[in-house]
Amino acid sequence: MRDWSGGTAMTYCVGLYLEDGLVMLADTRTNAGVDNIATFSKMHVFEKPGERVIVAMTAGNLAISQAVVNMITEGVEDPETGHIETIYTVPSMFRAAQLVGDTIRKIYKTDGEAMQAQNVRFDVSIILGGQLKGRTMRLFHIYSAGNFIQATADTPFLQIGENKYGKPILDRAATHQTALTDGIKLCLVSMDSTLRSNLTVGLPVDLLVYKKDSFQVAMQRRIGEDDPYFKMIRQRWSSALRKAYRAIPAPDWGV
Amino acid sequence: MRDWSGGTAMTYCVGLYLEDGLVMLADTRTNAGVDNIATFSKMHVFEKPGERVIVAMTAGNLAISQAVVNMITEGVEDPETGHIETIYTVPSMFRAAQLVGDTIRKIYKTDGEAMQAQNVRFDVSIILGGQLKGRTMRLFHIYSAGNFIQATADTPFLQIGENKYGKPILDRAATHQTALTDGIKLCLVSMDSTLRSNLTVGLPVDLLVYKKDSFQVAMQRRIGEDDPYFKMIRQRWSSALRKAYRAIPAPDWGV
Numbered sequence: 455m456r457d458w459s460g461g462t463a464m465t466y467c468v469g470l471y472l473e474d475g476l477v478m479l480a481d482t483r484t485n486a487g488v489d490n491i492a493t494f495s496k497m498h499v500f501e502k503p504g505e506r507v508i509v510a511m512t513a514g515n516l517a518i519s520q521a522v523v524n525m526i527t528e529g530v531e532d533p534e535t536g537h538i539e540t541i542y543t544v545p546s547m548f549r550a551a552q553l554v555g556d557t558i559r560k561i562y563k564t565d566g567e568a569m570q571a572q573n574v575r576f577d578v579s580i581i582l583g584g585q586l587k588g589r590t591m592r593l594f595h596i597y598s599a600g601n602f603i604q605a606t607a608d609t610p611f612l613q614i615g616e617n618k619y620g621k622p623i624l625d626r627a628a629t630h631q632t633a634l635t636d637g638i639k640l641c642l643v644s645m646d647s648t649l650r651s652n653l654t655v656g657l658p659v660d661l662l663v664y665k666k667d668s669f670q671v672a673m674q675r676r677i678g679e680d681d682p683y684f685k686m687i688r689q690r691w692s693s694a695l696r697k698a699y700r701a702i703p704a705p706d707w708g709v
Numbered sequence: 710m711r712d713w714s715g716g717t718a719m720t721y722c723v724g725l726y727l728e729d730g731l732v733m734l735a736d737t738r739t740n741a742g743v744d745n746i747a748t749f750s751k752m753h754v755f756e757k758p759g760e761r762v763i764v765a766m767t768a769g770n771l772a773i774s775q776a777v778v779n780m781i782t783e784g785v786e787d788p789e790t791g792h793i794e795t796i797y798t799v800p801s802m803f804r805a806a807q808l809v810g811d812t813i814r815k816i817y818k819t820d821g822e823a824m825q826a827q828n829v830r831f832d833v834s835i836i837l838g839g840q841l842k843g844r845t846m847r848l849f850h851i852y853s854a855g856n857f858i859q860a861t862a863d864t865p866f867l868q869i870g871e872n873k874y875g876k877p878i879l880d881r882a883a884t885h886q887t888a889l890t891d892g893i894k895l896c897l898v899s900m901d902s903t904l905r906s907n908l909t910v911g912l913p914v915d916l917l918v919y920k921k922d923s924f925q926v927a928m929q930r931r932i933g934e935d936d937p938y939f940k941m942i943r944q945r946w947s948s949a950l951r952k953a954y955r956a957i958p959a960p961d962w963g964v
Contacts, residue, residue, distance in 0.1 A: 638962075651880050
């Protein structure tokens with residue numbers, strides 16, 4: 455992928471939509487610098503403990519991603535009602551996804567033409583997950599066009615960015631019934647495959663776990679090169695893969 | 710990926726450059742129809758037993774791929790000497806790769822502009838492997854620009870097409886010292902990951918094994934849905950991956 459102007463290195467983010475909650479993991483190759491709400495560069499947490507947890511992970515053009523995060527934090531005016539809505543005031547996750555989508559469309563109206571003139575693709579994708587008190591927990595994938603899809607029990611994971619290396623293990627092992635701790639393992643294994651095969655996706659990675667109906671973040675952790683648990687996973691996974699392929703009997707095809 | 714005019718569905722081809730020989734595997738989602746040398750749609754074998762084995766696997770625009778295969782078979786005139794060279798007369802694998810590269814450039818000169826006018830990308834990539842009597846066995850990746858790279862002991866595999874799903878296992882397990890039968894397993898596992906994660910890459914697949922210094926094809930086999938060995942690999946690999954991730958201890962991060 456080209457290095458877009460206002461751009462970012464390649465990203466990999468994955469979100470699991472599980473019976474017991476959400477597991478979200480993002481790499482951090484680009485150091486996006488400071489913005490006014492986030493402690494993590496590609497993972498943005500909007501939390502009012504006891505009332506709402508909304509987490510956004512972003513991929514694509516960094517200028518667009520940051521504009522989206524800033525605008526949903528500061529508020530977007532509804533042109534009809536004049537009402538200013540923010541990610542902290544939306545009444546549901548569905549409305550939160552709409553807010554993000556509308557914001558992307560606004561940015562496209564403002565910046566799209568100028569970007570095109572510079573041959574820069576208007577490229578952004580966002581995984582948005584969370585829950586508001588009294589409402590259903592949800593996980594969305596929002597596209598550059600501002601439209602979105604939702605994870606379901608049948609399709610319990612969403613990925614953005616450099617998603618292919620880490621997809622095979624999710625295809626095979628991720629189900630809606632997967633336990634949260636297993637979900638953490640799966641996301642880390644999926645990230646490990648991506649890190650190994652694509653040098654533009656980089657450590658550290660940011661992990662977040664949300665437990666359904668808790669309305670607060672259960673765990674948030676930055677995992678670097680030296681994290682003993684991730685190190686152990688990387689070693690064991692590599693050796694397990696090698697062992698698994700060695701254990702397959704050879705074909706009797708006369709070679 | 711878009712459906713190019715004169716195009717093909719997505720492809721996945723992989724070639725291993727091993728101490729003992731070459732293992733080459735191609736999917737066959739597009740039925741390219743008949744051309745005058747090939748028994749396989751994406752794998753083209755040019756063999757004079759005892760003298761030369763050259764195998765080409767193609768990805769990208771099908772019209773270009775077929776034009777390349779036809780032209781290297783029928784011969785390309787050297788504009789300076791008037792000499793007509795074919796894939797059956799080239800004196801070395803390096804010259805074979807140059808012939809393919811030059812042919813791609815010729816096709817670009819003829820068709821490139823018209824394709825661009827139709828908004829069709831000039832997209833072709835070819836894995837070319839083999840050996841001529843008295844010469845070194847080689848494996849090349851030839852690009853749309855006609856330039857190419859060569860597999861080495863350090864980088865013993867080359868992939869074209871939808872390469873990402875199947876790369877993690879190769880990154881971890883493929884070495885130049887891998888035995889031919891293990892190479893077959895690795896290629897089939899890599900293909901299985903691709904088939905599972907991307908529905909546009911399809912069965913059957915075409916497998917070819919060449920043993921170094923033999924100057925004839927050791928094995929060529931079309932593997933379909935019902936092939937018992939491939940079926941066994943697919944089942945074992947899936948269950949091995951699931952088992953491996955389950956065997957990883959859970960993190961003690963208080964989730």
